[in-house]
Amino acid sequence: MSIRLAQNDYGKSRVRLLRVTRGKKKHEIKELTLAIRLEGDFETAHTKGDNSKILPTDTMKNTVYALARQNPVDAAETFCGVLIDHFLAGNPQIERVHVHTVEFPWGRIMRDGKPDGFAFVRTGEEKRTALVTGTRSKKSVQAGVKNLIALKTTKSAFEGFIRDRYTTLKEDRNRILATAIRADWLYESAEIDFNATWESVRRTLLETFAAHDSLSLQHTLYDMGKAVLEQFNAIREIRLSLPNKHYNLVDLAPFGMTNPGDVFLPTDEPHGLIEATLRRE
Amino acid sequence: MSIRLAQNDYGKSRVRLLRVTRGKKKHEIKELTLAIRLEGDFETAHTKGDNSKILPTDTMKNTVYALARQNPVDAAETFCGVLIDHFLAGNPQIERVHVHTVEFPWGRIMRDGKPDGFAFVRTGEEKRTALVTGTRSKKSVQAGVKNLIALKTTKSAFEGFIRDRYTTLKEDRNRILATAIRADWLYESAEIDFNATWESVRRTLLETFAAHDSLSLQHTLYDMGKAVLEQFNAIREIRLSLPNKHYNLVDLAPFGMTNPGDVFLPTDEPHGLIEATLRRE
Amino acid sequence: MSIRLAQNDYGKSRVRLLRVTRGKKKHEIKELTLAIRLEGDFETAHTKGDNSKILPTDTMKNTVYALARQNPVDAAETFCGVLIDHFLAGNPQIERVHVHTVEFPWGRIMRDGKPDGFAFVRTGEEKRTALVTGTRSKKSVQAGVKNLIALKTTKSAFEGFIRDRYTTLKEDRNRILATAIRADWLYESAEIDFNATWESVRRTLLETFAAHDSLSLQHTLYDMGKAVLEQFNAIREIRLSLPNKHYNLVDLAPFGMTNPGDVFLPTDEPHGLIEATLRRE
Amino acid sequence: MSIRLAQNDYGKSRVRLLRVTRGKKKHEIKELTLAIRLEGDFETAHTKGDNSKILPTDTMKNTVYALARQNPVDAAETFCGVLIDHFLAGNPQIERVHVHTVEFPWGRIMRDGKPDGFAFVRTGEEKRTALVTGTRSKKSVQAGVKNLIALKTTKSAFEGFIRDRYTTLKEDRNRILATAIRADWLYESAEIDFNATWESVRRTLLETFAAHDSLSLQHTLYDMGKAVLEQFNAIREIRLSLPNKHYNLVDLAPFGMTNPGDVFLPTDEPHGLIEATLRRE
Numbered sequence A, B, C, D: 001m002s003i004r005l006a007q008n009d010y011g012k013s014r015v016r017l018l019r020v021t022r023g024k025k026k027h028e029i030k031e032l033t034l035a036i037r038l039e040g041d042f043e044t045a046h047t048k049g050d051n052s053k054i055l056p057t058d059t060m061k062n063t064v065y066a067l068a069r070q071n072p073v074d075a076a077e078t079f080c081g082v083l084i085d086h087f088l089a090g091n092p093q094i095e096r097v098h099v100h101t102v103e104f105p106w107g108r109i110m111r112d113g114k115p116d117g118f119a120f121v122r123t124g125e126e127k128r129t130a131l132v133t134g135t136r137s138k139k140s141v142q143a144g145v146k147n148l149i150a151l152k153t154t155k156s157a158f159e160g161f162i163r164d165r166y167t168t169l170k171e172d173r174n175r176i177l178a179t180a181i182r183a184d185w186l187y188e189s190a191e192i193d194f195n196a197t198w199e200s201v202r203r204t205l206l207e208t209f210a211a212h213d214s215l216s217l218q219h220t221l222y223d224m225g226k227a228v229l230e231q232f233n234a235i236r237e238i239r240l241s242l243p244n245k246h247y248n249l250v251d252l253a254p255f256g257m258t259n260p261g262d263v264f265l266p267t268d269e270p271h272g273l274i275e276a277t278l279r280r281e
Helices: A043-048 A057-070 A076-090 A194-211 A217-231 B043-048 B057-070 B076-090 B194-211 B217-231 C043-048 C057-070 C076-090 C194-211 C217-231 D043-048 D057-070 D076-090 D194-211 D217-231
Strands: A003-022 A027-040 A094-103 A106-111 A114-122 A127-134 A139-152 A177-187 A235-244 A247-249 A263-266 A271-280 B003-022 B027-040 B094-103 B106-111 B114-122 B127-134 B139-152 B177-187 B235-244 B247-249 B263-266 B271-280 C003-022 C027-040 C094-103 C106-111 C114-122 C127-134 C139-152 C177-187 C235-244 C247-249 C263-266 C271-280 D003-022 D027-040 D094-103 D106-111 D114-122 D127-134 D139-152 D177-187 D235-244 D247-249 D263-266 D271-280
Touching: A003 A043, A003 A057, A003 D217, A027 A057, A027 A076, A027 A114, A043 D217, A057 A076, A057 B263, A076 A094, A076 A127, A076 A139, A076 A194, A106 B194, A114 B194, A139 A194, A177 A194, A177 A217, A194 A217, A194 B106, A194 B114, A217 A235, A217 A271, A217 D003, A217 D043, A263 B057, B003 B043, B003 B057, B003 C217, B027 B057, B027 B076, B027 B114, B043 C217, B057 B076, B076 B094, B076 B127, B076 B139, B076 B194, B139 B194, B177 B194, B177 B217, B194 B217, B217 B235, B217 B271, B217 C003, B217 C043, C003 C043, C003 C057, C027 C057, C027 C076, C027 C114, C057 C076, C057 D263, C076 C094, C076 C127, C076 C139, C076 C194, C106 D194, C114 D194, C139 C194, C177 C194, C177 C217, C194 C217, C194 D106, C194 D114, C217 C235, C217 C271, C263 D057, D003 D043, D003 D057, D027 D057, D027 D076, D027 D114, D057 D076, D076 D094, D076 D127, D076 D139, D076 D194, D139 D194, D177 D194, D177 D217, D194 D217, D217 D235, D217 D271
Parallel strands: none
Antiparallel strands: A003 A027, A003 B263, A003 D271, A027 A094, A094 A127, A106 A114, A114 B139, A127 A139, A139 A177, A139 B114, A177 A235, A235 A271, A247 A263, A263 B003, A271 D003, B003 B027, B003 C271, B027 B094, B094 B127, B106 B114, B127 B139, B139 B177, B177 B235, B235 B271, B247 B263, B271 C003, C003 C027, C003 D263, C027 C094, C094 C127, C106 C114, C114 D139, C127 C139, C139 C177, C139 D114, C177 C235, C235 C271, C247 C263, C263 D003, D003 D027, D027 D094, D094 D127, D106 D114, D127 D139, D139 D177, D177 D235, D235 D271, D247 D263
């Protein structure tokens, strides 16, 4: 028998960064949590304990701060590219670098109806994400959103499904539809206005979710993905992962009451999970 | 030796509810997680296993849904009162009822610049809270907010503090100040426009946080509490609990760089915690 | 109108510490998360931004590490006392110090059937807790456990309870009883073998839970508390807080099947919550 | 432009199950959280809202309970296979079924030094996992563990690594090594004593972690994977994912103290992450 190291990578996770850009009348802030992952010629570290090709993960962390000082951190996608170029340039043993970012949503605190220049408030539970992968020959840029929680009280049905001996679910013409949107999309290039595009994709996802006459969550997922690909030529592919966060109509019949869509029980578990990738051909 | 049951209570926690109010042009939704807690004459349940005075916690849950069907759930504070009255009316063995609610923030999805009437999106990480306590003679209504995350990049100093042999902290004239606001305030009465007041208190807390020339988090906490008591005669007392979420300036000197307030390391642990109660006299 | 600072305190939370004691044949480890809270004469920090009586929370953190170097950290309760004495001795403006600790359970990795002297593995989800409060005249020591998850498949009934119009729960002679034990007990003095006593109380709680013929969770809670007070003269008072983690028998009748106690649905929400304090008189 | 549904799947997540097997002298329990995911001919559900090939996720949940009643749930891996066979047999539109399980560790409560037959306590933070994938032609069985937290106070060095301009890490001959082991291994067949093998692999992972003279976490990871492949012929491949949970030696020099390996600061973020797959050839 022989044993082979079939794959390996390493890196630093949960590197947290706040980058402030100070103007006279207002400051801009960007708060990211980064994860860096390297692939390359690291086999002897595993098999022999030879660290001579190992850039310490502690150095990766320091590099994030040093490069954040020397570069603007406007779009996370761009900053990921800066990090990738740095690691590839200085380390011939590295073949591929992945940088993943999660961004916290900060908006401005309003004072007397106007946005304050220097004070901020968290504006959502959702997170903006990016994953940039780079080799010496090319970069691939993926953007996304996770935990964007949405709910609609109309235009959602689920009927005509398979019934077998274990089926008890009733057909429903007007159920509540709720989900926590996770979407990841792949850009055609690395030359995009990442911030503006992200905001537009987020809006398209929510508007399509709201507008759609849903026959199932699959049906709505497809419509959301299709709307993004139709509106954004810069996007080649989108993956959507939508939990079906069930809001169950409470049965009030034991108490002699009807329940015409008034009272629901929100649940986290179990939940349906619908996933699909749509691609431009 | 004798052993005494010095205190006891019981109830149902994490009862989840979505209440939909259906109009022609728009629906309203309210999503709450409730906790009910009863105090009263339950000693024999403990000492003898006698359940004859025990209203099951499962019944408490059912009661939430039945009463939510029969009543509007507009302000959580009011619905808590309805529940308290119900439990006290039907159960002579109960002396005191506590109902605590946590409300998820839902806003409307925008479509073509207008709020959709039927589709919603989560708008923050903060939660609105309420705690109503009632006996047969009176009700006490407390409202609050938790995890309202705020940050400012100017007007925050911390100087002139005690230095002992274990002090290494440097004085700072211009640090970042960040916190997750938890505030709980007590109303003078149960006849309040709870929704409008809550929105106004939230705005006052954020505006004061933003405007204040902070000499410490204690200093800012006090100003926030004072602003609320000054602006809202209906509020008798407010408690603030503010973690000091440290954003540490990264030392870039080892890399031959200055860092004039550009690059910070956000941390969750350890964190300072400042707490105080302000009361109108 | 005048506004008064009715109460205030401040401190450092989530101070993490691993203390290693190095012997020749084996090492001992203790991993704690500490929270320190001070009460005293801090009003002018709030009202005037005067920090001259403020010991920085950063210094509190440093003090934990410095005193952990100079003292053994064998029992957390004792180390809390060392911290309290330090803060009171050097700071006349402090009246009362609270130190709270949460300890992670580490056991030794077994090698060839014997415990390794230097390698450890996490042995439970439960946490040992302590809360020591001290003034210049006395110390109060409380110990505890939280999230000690236990379940029994027999000897648990719930019958004879109140039935009202919203009651649908059926009487049950043989249900599953599951909980996450939280217990906090107060010692008569500060001169206790804290480690041995804690282990014994934990064992008593679990043994009593297992042995009891439960007529309700209240009934079992009381028996658990009583057993602790009866066996440990050094304990004056114990508070138990027991969620009723419902494991619901799944109704398989729609599929033409019985379910004689085989298949259950574990749930986290909603859950009952039973709380009581027992005291020696 | 045309848009294509490149991939899709759906299923039910977080289906919770407790299966009790009742003997006269003792009961056995198994608590699982399952996730089922189907791949197959579901395109028209997405593109046309046609649900005629959709087995509702609610039915999947019911099926788990019905089959758990009709079958023992001894090893999760075997029960996953039962579910897969059921879904493939009744649904020609399904091509592939994935069933993932997470198992909570329950041990017996000790009474008077003997294990109780009917009362249980949670014994760790780790979870046993399984992922079985089946088509009409074959099944692939993967088992694993996650969050198995281990720490050693000796025999861990990290030296001889690359130093660049952003490197500040010092070489260390005797650091603390701590991780939360995640391992997933692939069996050669579906005819294995899954429970006994899992226990043995877990023991091998921990023993190897404890015994190894570590020159890096990569070095230890490789040794752990190698030990498993060497000892278990039934395992073809293993993937290890090991966070480097840094315990940093606290610098006490500012307080005039040395720190010869006594006092450490445990941290969760940032952390290193080392991943590799080892395969038998």
